[in-house]
Amino acid sequence: MTSTVSFQLNRYEFTRESLNDIASQTSIVNNWPLVYILSDENSKIAYVGETLDTVNRMNTHLKNEYKKKLTTVHLIDSELFNKSVTLDIESSLIRYFSADQNFSLLNGNLGLVEHSYYQKKELYKDLFLKLWDKLRANGLAKHSIEHLNNSDLFKYSPYKSLSSDQRQSLLGILYALLDKDVKSLVVQGGAGTGKSILAIFLFKLLNSDNADVNFREFASEETEVLDILTQVRKTFPNPKMALVVPMSSFRETLKKTFRNISGLNPSMVIGPAELATQSYDIVLVDESHRLRKRVNLGAYFRNFDIACKVLGFDKNSCSELDWVTKQSNKAILFYDQNQTIKPSDANQSDFDKLMRQENCQVQKLVSQFRVGGGNAYSAFISDLLNKKLADNHVYKSKAYDFILFHSIEAFVDAIKNRDQEHGLSRMIAGYSWPWISKDDPSKFDIQINNMQLKWNRTNKDWINSETSPNEVGCIHTTQGYDLNYSGIIFGEEICFDETTNQIIINKDKYFDKNGKQSINDPQELKQYILNIYQTIMLRGIKGTYVYACDPGLRKYFSKHIPIADQPKGNVVPITRNLKIFENAVPLYDMHAAAGGFSDEQVVIDDYELIPVPSNIRLTEDYFAFRIEGESMNKIIPNGSICLFRKERGGSRNGKLVLVELRDIYADTSSRFTVKEYRSVKAQRHDSFEHIKIELLPRSYDDQFEVITFTDEDVHELKVVGEFVQVI
Numbered sequence: 001m002t003s004t005v006s007f008q009l010n011r012y013e014f015t016r017e018s019l020n021d022i023a024s025q026t027s028i029v030n031n032w033p034l035v036y037i038l039s040d041e042n043s044k045i046a047y048v049g050e051t052l053d054t055v056n057r058m059n060t061h062l063k064n065e066y067k068k069k070l071t072t073v074h075l076i077d078s079e080l081f082n083k084s085v086t087l088d089i090e091s092s093l094i095r096y097f098s099a100d101q102n103f104s105l106l107n108g109n110l111g112l113v114e115h116s117y118y119q120k121k122e123l124y125k126d127l128f129l130k131l132w133d134k135l136r137a138n139g140l141a142k143h144s145i146e147h148l149n150n151s152d153l154f155k156y157s158p159y160k161s162l163s164s165d166q167r168q169s170l171l172g173i174l175y176a177l178l179d180k181d182v183k184s185l186v187v188q189g190g191a192g193t194g195k196s197i198l199a200i201f202l203f204k205l206l207n208s209d210n211a212d213v214n215f216r217e218f219a220s221e222e223t224e225v226l227d228i229l230t231q232v233r234k235t236f237p238n239p240k241m242a243l244v245v246p247m248s249s250f251r252e253t254l255k256k257t258f259r260n261i262s263g264l265n266p267s268m269v270i271g272p273a274e275l276a277t278q279s280y281d282i283v284l285v286d287e288s289h290r291l292r293k294r295v296n297l298g299a300y301f302r303n304f305d306i307a308c309k310v311l312g313f314d315k316n317s318c319s320e321l322d323w324v325t326k327q328s329n330k331a332i333l334f335y336d337q338n339q340t341i342k343p344s345d346a347n348q349s350d351f352d353k354l355m356r357q358e359n360c361q362v363q364k365l366v367s368q369f370r371v372g373g374g375n376a377y378s379a380f381i382s383d384l385l386n387k388k389l390a391d392n393h394v395y396k397s398k399a400y401d402f403i404l405f406h407s408i409e410a411f412v413d414a415i416k417n418r419d420q421e422h423g424l425s426r427m428i429a430g431y432s433w434p435w436i437s438k439d440d441p442s443k444f445d446i447q448i449n450n451m452q453l454k455w456n457r458t459n460k461d462w463i464n465s466e467t468s469p470n471e472v473g474c475i476h477t478t479q480g481y482d483l484n485y486s487g488i489i490f491g492e493e494i495c496f497d498e499t500t501n502q503i504i505i506n507k508d509k510y511f512d513k514n515g516k517q518s519i520n521d522p523q524e525l526k527q528y529i530l531n532i533y534q535t536i537m538l539r540g541i542k543g544t545y546v547y548a549c550d551p552g553l554r555k556y557f558s559k560h561i562p563i564a565d566q567p568k569g570n571v572v573p574i575t576r577n578l579k580i581f582e583n584a585v586p587l588y589d590m591h592a593a594a595g596g597f598s599d600e601q602v603v604i605d606d607y608e609l610i611p612v613p614s615n616i617r618l619t620e621d622y623f624a625f626r627i628e629g630e631s632m633n634k635i636i637p638n639g640s641i642c643l644f645r646k647e648r649g650g651s652r653n654g655k656l657v658l659v660e661l662r663d664i665y666a667d668t669s670s671r672f673t674v675k676e677y678r679s680v681k682a683q684r685h686d687s688f689e690h691i692k693i694e695l696l697p698r699s700y701d702d703q704f705e706v707i708t709f710t711d712e713d714v715h716e717l718k719v720v721g722e723f724v725q726v727i
Contacts, residue, residue, distance in 0.1 A: 006078060007076060007077065007078035007130070008075075008076070009075070009131070009134050010075045011072060011073075011074050012072070012074075013073075014038060014061075015062075016059075016062060018073070019055055022054060022055060023055050032052070032081070033050065033051070033052050033081045033082060033085070033086040034050065034054060034075055034078075034086060035049070036050070036058075036073055037074040037093070037135075039071070039074065039103060039140065040070045040071045043069070044104060045103060045105075046070070046097065046104070046105055046106070047067055047106040048090055048097060050086040050090040052083070054075065067106065076089070080127065085124055088124070089124075089128060094159060095154070095157070096145065098153075098159045099148045099153045100141050100142055101142075101153070102141055103140070132145055146422075150422075150423040150484070152253050152464065156197065156254060156257045157261070158197075158201040162197075162198070162201060163194065163367055164367075165193075165365055166194055166197070170198065170202060172185075173187070174225075174228045174229060174232055177232050177235070177236070177282070178232060183325070183359040183360065184330075184354060184357070184360040185331070185360070186288075186335050186351065186354065186355050186361070186362045187333065188336065188337075188362065188365065189336060190336050191339060191534070191535050192378065192538045193366065193367060195365060196286050196287075196480060199243060200254070202284065202332070203268070203284060204261060206233075206236070206241065207263045208263055236281050239281040239282050240279075241268060241282045242269075242283050243268055244272055244283060244286070244324065245270075245287065247290055247476065248459065249460050249477050250286075251270075251271060252460045253461050253463070253464070253480075272291060272292070272307075272320040272324070273304070275327040276310040276327075278327070280327060281329050282331075283324055283331050284333075285333045285334065287339070287479065288324075289336050289337060289345060289346070290479070291319060291345070293346050293350075294308075296514040307323060321354065338382075338535070339479065339531060342515040343516075343518050343528075371400060371540060371544075372401075373397050373399060374399070377402065378538060382534060384560055384561075386530070387501070387503065389560055392559075393560055395561055400542075400543060401485070401542060401543025402543060402544050402561060403546065403562055403563070404547075404557050404561035405547045405564050406554060406558075407639065408449055408451045409449075409451060410637065411545060411547040412453075413637060413639060414545055414564065415487035415545055416470075417637060418484065418543070418545075419485070421700050422542060423484060424484040425484050425486070425540075426463060426483055427471070427473065427487040428472065428474065428475075428478050428486055428487065428536045429474060429488070429489035429491050430490060430494060430510075430533060431491070431493070431511050431512035432491020432492045432494075432509050433445050433447075433491065434511045437457075441457075453472050454471050455472055456471050456472065456474065457471060459476065462477040462478075463481050478536055479535060479536075481539060482539065482541055483539045483540050486536065486537070486540035486543075486545070487547070488537055489549070490547070490549060490553055492549045492550065494506075494548075495553055496555070496556045503530070503553070504526075505525055505526045578609040580609060581620055581622065583612065584610060585609070586609065586624065587607055587624040587625070588624070591626040591627065592625050592628070592658055592673055592674050593629045593672065593673050607623075610727070612624075612643060621645050621648070622643060622645055622646075623643075624643055624727065625641070625658060626641050627641075627642050627674055631697035631698075631699045631701075632674055632697060633699050633700055633701070634699060634700060635726075636674065637726070641727055642724070642725070643724040644721030644722060644723055645722050646721050646722075647720060647721060648722070653677060653678055654678070655676070655722055656675070656698075657674070657675065657677045657720075657722055657723065658722075659672065659695060659720065660672055660717070660718040672720070675697065675707065677693070677694075677695065677719070678694040678695075678696055680693070680694065693708070694706050694707070694708050695707040695708075
């Protein structure tokens with residue numbers, strides 16, 4: 001079946017009189033499943049539902065105190081609908097309407113169900129995208145799906161389906177809240193296991209009525225969840241709650257999210273020092289491994305000391321973990337010992353001591369919730385950084401884009417291309433360069449070969465700042481965040497010693513002063529830095545790109561990570577005997593532009609051999625060219641070496657071709673470009689002749705224009721070769 005889908009979106013007044021018009025629609029009255037939206041443009045309130053009995057359902061809504069005030073009903077109908085489809089579209093519309101913020105929803109939309117059914121991805125995903133565009137055209141929605149998918153309100157929204165792992169943890173937390181003998185609960189889980197989502201879901205759940213919760217998600221556990229939630233609400237009828245977030249950047253992001261969730265308020269998200277001002281019934285701590293002790297605190301020393309004095313703690317022996325347990329009747333801490341990254345983080349021994357206490361419970365989240373590579377990718381990264389992989393173990397996954405780059409230029413271009421394509425793709429580096437642009441914005445912080453880059457301009461919510469796609473973030477501005485693609489730069493502070501066959505650390509190249517002061521044990525510093533890289537390597541949902549400054553580390557990584565490019569200058573390491581047109585082709589010392597035409601070049605015969613994939617049967621018609629520019633980046637990344645086959649005649653329309661613009665006054669000079677070829681012809685007398693030739697860009701950047709040649713100047717063009725593939 002093709003992905004061509006059709007649906008009807010019909011609009012009616014939401015009145016009893018209009019039910020006659022609705023009843024006249026045959027497909028609606030014959031118990032056919034559909035989705036509907038009730039709305040009122042003036043109040044900007046809406047309700048989303050699905051039904052098999054439209055007229056009776058509308059009659060019921062017209063009797064409802066709140067829904068009868070809505071003025072319009074939009075019916076979404078398709079011959080492709082079944083009950084599973086309409087339930088899924090209903091859930092999806094609620095999620096996206098909640099994030100879109102164009103209408104406030106009357107729905108009880110917490111705990112939505114994730115439905116699976118036949119051809120969901122192949123067919124109905126396309127239907128929903130087209131439906132959403134139609135809703136935008138009708139003024140019901142404002143933002144694109146792509147924008148909403150990348151928004152904090154969608155990513156950190158409680159209106160999401162929980163995984164089985166998370167549902168079990170949620171039940172455990174509710175039972176712990178009821179258990180009088182339990183004061184603290186530690187929920188352990190690695191990066192990407194959904195700790196933040198679960199924390200926000202729980203916060204919203206305990207601040208909602210049962211009418212606001214969709215319990216279908218819990219299936220066989222529905223009755224159990226309802227019963228225990230009712231008991232929790234009796235025990236904590238109006239709970240005084242706080243969500244403690246130690247990192248200021250992530251804290252600001254969650255404050256923005258809470259501002260747009262009904263029933264929540266940004267004041268509920270606090271920093272640890274604010275615990276000194278009051279006590280709480282329930283305190284949730286996200287990223288609790290980043291709670292601090294009195295070491296390397298910089299400007300925070302004063303506030304730390306004041307809070308300790310107010311709470312009656314010895315400032316030299318306590319940590320913010322002590323503040324949490326003292327100021328809460330119930331403390332729920334989401335914790336990952338592998339994400340402690342600096343000496344100021346609370347000691348693991350403090351958490352171990354807490355977890356050994358009789359009044360503390362421990363739960364675990366194990367399912368990888370963020371990255372497409374799942375638990376296998378997470379385990380691979382741990383083994384890679386801790387030298388536990390077999391020499392022949394190369395990461396392979398169709399679900400996750402994990403690539404090593406030998407060229408920093410290609411690495412930067414690739415991440416920027418992914419940002420244009422998917423959004424939320426950022427570069428992150430180890431703290432291997434001082435932050436000089438903080439005091440002088442005209443200066444660059446990072447110099448790698450000929451590439452100059454700057455650190456993040458802001459510390460707060462950097463991920464979403466306008467300048468972030470062109471900057472480099474660090475652990476402090478990215479921990480806790482989700483990205484689509486992360487580009488990880490292993491800095492000069494981390495290297496590989498081939499003599500000892502170990503990863504080593506150069507302390508002099510590590511510029512996070514608060515991250516290394518007071519550390520005398522080199523192994524301790526190494527563990528912090530490895531934790532940093534492991535944490536940032538688990539940020540990307542769709543993929544992770546890697547560049548290592550140290551050649552030895554690149555060589556080690558190349559044994560285990562698929563390679564995207566080859567180093568320029570020495571284009572391909574010669575690992576086998578190269579024979580022209582048997583396993584290699586000539587790479588000419590020229591380049592073609594993926595923009596306009598290249599600068600004028602002298603056509604020469606000098607070349608070096610470059611190997612090609614073994615599945616290609618070579619003839620003397622094959623050759624390679626380097627492509628520079630962004631106008632073809634949907635297909636050919638900037639800096640790629642591409643394989644071409646010499647022009648053989650026949651139709652070129654729709655093909656990618658290497659085109660030469662000849663200088664008619666100098667037969668040794670030419671300019672080259674790669675584009676998609678389109679010829680526009682007209683019949684003149686008994687034959688067809690060119691009117692014009694168009695060379696089309698294929699770029700994620702819409703600034704590139706079509707290059708057009710009329711029949712008067714088409715003789716200056718020569719199609720040199722037909723594109724085969726990037727090599």
